[in-house]
Amino acid sequence: MNDTNVSYSVLERLADELTDLTPETRKAATYVLENPNDVGVSTVREIAEAAKVKPNTMVRMARQIGFEGYEDFREPFRTAIRNGTASFPDRARWLQQIGSSGKLGSLYADMVNSALRNIEETFANISDQQLSAAAEAIWASRQTFTLGVGVNSSNAQNFTYLASTGMIQFHAIPRMGSTAVDDLAWADKQDVLIAITCKPYRSEVVEAVRIAREQGVIVIGISDSPASPIIRGADHGFIVAADTPQFFPSSVSTIALLEILLSFVIASASDEIVERVGKFHQRRHQLGLYHEDQS
Secondary structure (H helix, E strand, O other), rough: OOOOOOOHHHHHHHHHHHOOOOHHHHHHHHHHHHHHHHHHHOHHHHHHHHHHOOOOHHHHHHHHOOOOOHHHHHHHHHHHHOOOOOOOOHHHHHHHHHHHHHHHHHHHHHHHHHHHHHHHHHHHHHHHHHHHHHHHHHOOOOOEEEEEEOHHHHHHHHHHHOOOOOOOOOOEEEOOOOOOOHHOOOOOOOOOEEEEOOOOOOOHHHHHHHHHHHHOOEEEEEEOOOOOOHHOOEEEEEEOOOOOOOOOOOOOHHHHHHHHHHHHHHOOOOOOOHHHHHHHHHHHHHHHHHHOOOO
């Protein structure tokens, strides 16, 4: 059985009553047990065609195990997808189905709720002491490397850009034309690596953390599980909630964490940083990089 932890109790009920079903509904139930991911992302007609039964057979199957109809039967599987326990392709299919059915209002609500829930879950488990310790390590460093690839590349770049308005020791890696491990070649105990990756964990980030540890670099890991390989190897580990109805991990909590971490770095910094940030923006005004309202 392709067990994805989706609606396990429903699958268990289906398995328990399998021998009591009629031949046709048993055929439908067997397909569901073997392909539970398909239930949440397919219409009743699509799932019936795949199971080689008629659509009303799927309805009878659902009713025979205690549901009012097929939609009630399917809802736990859809919930599992919204909660992020299905594969990326299955979640993409689910999104397309919502779009074609005109139910984008439900998707909108689910996206907003997941973003708010992710923020709450993330910061409920992170203390100001943890942030202060990581911020102090960053401020005391000779160089701070921020590593993110894929969707986290822009998160690493944004953090480095903001930090560089007042500090000079920040570098987003991998640099163009380079690799993360090459960029860390001469890093040592005087330096900090901020590494970001969520499931499925990127191998180049995991490898960079391993090498950084061997070289004595202080590692700040940001990931979505205490079991993440970059959290297990970190001096300062931060767990972010990344669930979303979308087919990719959410960056909302990661971005918020990086912004807060940077604010702690600035709070830990010497007074000169205020002057440097002021000069940075003054020069931008002088060069006409900001729009000035002449009215």
